[in-house]
Amino acid sequence: xxVPVALLVGVLCLALAGWATWFVVVDRAVILRQLxxxxxxxxxxxxxxxxxxxxxxxxxxxxxAALFWGYxxxxxxxxxxxxAWAFAERTRxxxxxxxxxxxxxGFLEYRLWQIWExx
Amino acid sequence: xxxxxxxxxxxTGSGPGRLLVAxxxxxxxxxxxxxxxxxxxxxxxxxxxxxxxxxxxxxxxxATYALxxxxxxxxxxxxxxxxxxxxxxxxxxxxxxxEFPDETVWSGxxxxxxxxxxxxxxxxxxxxxxxxRAHADAKAVAGPPPVG
Numbered sequence: 001x002x003v004p005v006a007l008l009v010g011v012l013c014l015a016l017a018g019w020a021t022w023f024v025v026v027d028r029a030v031i032l033r034q035l036x037x038x039x040x041x042x043x044x045x046x047x048x049x050x051x052x053x054x055x056x057x058x059x060x061x062x063x064x065a066a067l068f069w070g071y072x073x074x075x076x077x078x079x080x081x082x083x084a085w086a087f088a089e090r091t092r093x094x095x096x097x098x099x100x101x102x103x104x105x106g107f108l109e110y111r112l113w114q115i116w117e118x119x
Numbered sequence: 120x121x122x123x124x125x126x127x128x129x130x131t132g133s134g135p136g137r138l139l140v141a142x143x144x145x146x147x148x149x150x151x152x153x154x155x156x157x158x159x160x161x162x163x164x165x166x167x168x169x170x171x172x173x174x175x176x177x178x179x180x181x182a183t184y185a186l187x188x189x190x191x192x193x194x195x196x197x198x199x200x201x202x203x204x205x206x207x208x209x210x211x212x213x214x215x216x217x218e219f220p221d222e223t224v225w226s227g228x229x230x231x232x233x234x235x236x237x238x239x240x241x242x243x244x245x246x247x248x249x250x251x252r253a254h255a256d257a258k259a260v261a262g263p264p265p266v267g
Contacts, residue, residue: 066160074152082141085187093137100138104145 001055001116005048006109012041013106020099029094030086038079038098041105045076052116061116068115075108129250130189139246143183146235150224151176157222165222172223175204179224182243194247202240205229209237 016037023030049072055061082101086094132140154173162169178200185194209228229236 066156070152070156074148077148078145081144085137085141085144089133089137091134091137093134096138097141100141100145 001048001052001113005044005051006113009041009044009048009109010106012037012044013102013109016041017099017102017106020095020102023095024092024099027092029090029092030083030098034098035083035087038083038102041102042076042079045072045105049076063116068112071108071112071115075105075112078105078108128189128191131185131191131194131247131250132187132189136186136246136250139242140183140187142235143179143186143239143243146224146232146239147176147179147183149176149232150179153224168222171208171225175201175224178204186243186246191247191251194243198240198243198247201236202244205236205240 016034019034019037020030023034052068052072056063056065078101082097082104086097086101088094089097130136151173154169154176157169158173178197182194182197182201185191185197205225205228208223208225212226224232224236228234
């Protein structure tokens with residue numbers, strides 16, 4: 001895993017969470033632009049997964065593969081499903097869902113980093 | 120709380136229920152993924168704990184699905200199983216019986232998951248109960264007017 005990408009994912013997740021929090025405060029539902037924000041995070045996650053895969057195949061970094069890829073897959077699943085689920089609700093609660101999803105992906109990034117470093 | 124004129128129950132996946140389902144879904148994903156990982160990589164170390172871990176994950180999946188699609192008759196038992204599970208396994212892990220500690224979402228009353236597994240069943244029960252009451256209220260409102 002590469003530090004800049006992990007940091008980028010973390011920052012993007014916090015940014016999306018902040019944006020969603022603001023929408024909770026002003027009583028608005030999730031908008032399409034926020035979903036694009038989620039898509040940017042998702043793209044970063046895909047890049048990260050590809051890079052990690054290449055490093056694991058080519059390099060000599062050792063990791064608990066089942067655990068690591070389990071987290072990678074879980075992390076990739078969260079945002080698309082949560083975004084669709086949030087977008088279908090047209091109240092403030094849709095923004096709360098997006099907030100929770102963004103924080104979850106950020107937390108999973110932190111765990112992923114731990115797994116990568118500790119093995 | 121809105122009640123519809125038709126006397127229908129409030130959908131369990133709408134409003135605050137949207138958030139409840141989302142949290143259930145995340146926990147379902149986390150617990151199931153962990154269970155699959157444990158069962159596929161180290162089942163022989165602690166078969167009971169790991170199978171229970173996977174079972175817990177599947178129950179969360181069922182609860183998520185039922186709450187999302189407003190299937191109360193499935194949601195009620197699923198949520199109750201979670202409550203019994205977290206209280207039982209939580210207590211067993213406290214008194215340190217056998218293989219339970221730290222190996223399932225329910226160990227230590229869900230301490231490894233921010234105690235969310237302990238809080239969720241209560242929220243689920245309250246939500247099913249309160250949205251079900253909307254049904255009763257709506258029927259009372261929609262009922263025949265008193266004669267005279």
